[in-house]
Amino acid sequence: MKIVEMKIPVREVFDGYADTAEMGVRGYGGRLNIRPAFQREFVYNAKQRAAVVNTVRHGFPLNVMYWVRNAEGGFEMLDGQQRTLSICQYVNGDYSIDHRGFGNLTEEERAQILDYPLTVYVCEGTERERLDWFEVVNTAGEQLNAQERRNAQYTGRWLYEAKRYFSRTGCAAAALADKYMTGTPIRQDLLETALEWIADRDGCDLLDYMAAHQHDANADDLRQYFESVIAWVKTTFPVVRSKLMKGLPWGLYFNKHGGRSINPRKLEARIAQLLRDDEDVNDITNQRGIYEYLLDGDERHLSIRAFSPKMAQTAYARQKGICPVCGKHFAIEDMQADHIKPWSKGGRTVAENCQMLCKADNLKKGAMQTQCWSIWT
Numbered sequence: 001m002k003i004v005e006m007k008i009p010v011r012e013v014f015d016g017y018a019d020t021a022e023m024g025v026r027g028y029g030g031r032l033n034i035r036p037a038f039q040r041e042f043v044y045n046a047k048q049r050a051a052v053v054n055t056v057r058h059g060f061p062l063n064v065m066y067w068v069r070n071a072e073g074g075f076e077m078l079d080g081q082q083r084t085l086s087i088c089q090y091v092n093g094d095y096s097i098d099h100r101g102f103g104n105l106t107e108e109e110r111a112q113i114l115d116y117p118l119t120v121y122v123c124e125g126t127e128r129e130r131l132d133w134f135e136v137v138n139t140a141g142e143q144l145n146a147q148e149r150r151n152a153q154y155t156g157r158w159l160y161e162a163k164r165y166f167s168r169t170g171c172a173a174a175a176l177a178d179k180y181m182t183g184t185p186i187r188q189d190l191l192e193t194a195l196e197w198i199a200d201r202d203g204c205d206l207l208d209y210m211a212a213h214q215h216d217a218n219a220d221d222l223r224q225y226f227e228s229v230i231a232w233v234k235t236t237f238p239v240v241r242s243k244l245m246k247g248l249p250w251g252l253y254f255n256k257h258g259g260r261s262i263n264p265r266k267l268e269a270r271i272a273q274l275l276r277d278d279e280d281v282n283d284i285t286n287q288r289g290i291y292e293y294l295l296d297g298d299e300r301h302l303s304i305r306a307f308s309p310k311m312a313q314t315a316y317a318r319q320k321g322i323c324p325v326c327g328k329h330f331a332i333e334d335m336q337a338d339h340i341k342p343w344s345k346g347g348r349t350v351a352e353n354c355q356m357l358c359k360a361d362n363l364k365k366g367a368m369q370t371q372c373w374s375i376w377t
């Protein structure tokens, strides 16, 4: 990991300055990525950018900027994006300050701006090092979120294609998966989620996937996978219940169950039943868990914790009203249903795992479990 301090005149940063939808904003002879394409748009207001330009015109110091040298020998702007944009846009003649644009300045004044040395720390290191560095430096200025920081590390055609699909307002991914996903495309939320899913498919972590595909010619693998996930959700659960479905980890479900033959009509009947059935509904504390429950049969996804009255009566009859702890007989009203194998340890809320304890013993057992929890946590 290497950090070098450089003094770079504005004229060099402005050299090759271009702002295009395709490439984002570039400068420094085309080698500096000032703002990547499709990055969320955060812009200084007129007062803020005038302050930057006036600082330069007076020859006062600007705070240090941070660039990161990428694998191709180019540079990514880590910190200083808005200040750099303010200066470049002014020099480019995009706006004026106090009715004076760059073109209205004297030759001397223009030279003064162009010769102004920006203090830049250029960082070089492995991908992981740079990412760690991003986390540290990115505490002030224009805050990037985790996926934006990752994006700055794995630039190239693959990322460009991926962002075109996942990261624009009204992008194809959002149009396709709007009812099933949460988040904002331009904040990279959809891209991040899709990457988490596909990394799970490949048994690696998200960064490994990005690293492995950075130099791909396109993002077809990711796009096609994502389309398969959403198509699977749509055929498996054809009735849309956005409130329950939005934001579930559909790709993870798909990775586990996508290959199975599932009868959507039966599933839907069961969902409708689970949602309708008063007795169950009262106990399902996590209705959103219905989908995962139906796929793998593990009712813990539903957080069903309470036994139904019928289960309690069955256990009471089986025990003939005897509390198995103290051996005394009780009326059913004086007993409570208890998980034989504790719920917290994976014990299921089914008749076979139900026993009736007298209230005193149930209280003791509960207290003991609480004690164990506090020891372990």
Ligand SMILES: [Zn+2]
Pocket (backbone or CB within 6 Å): 323, 324, 325, 326, 327, 328, 357, 358, 359, 360, 361
């Ligand atoms: Zn008892």
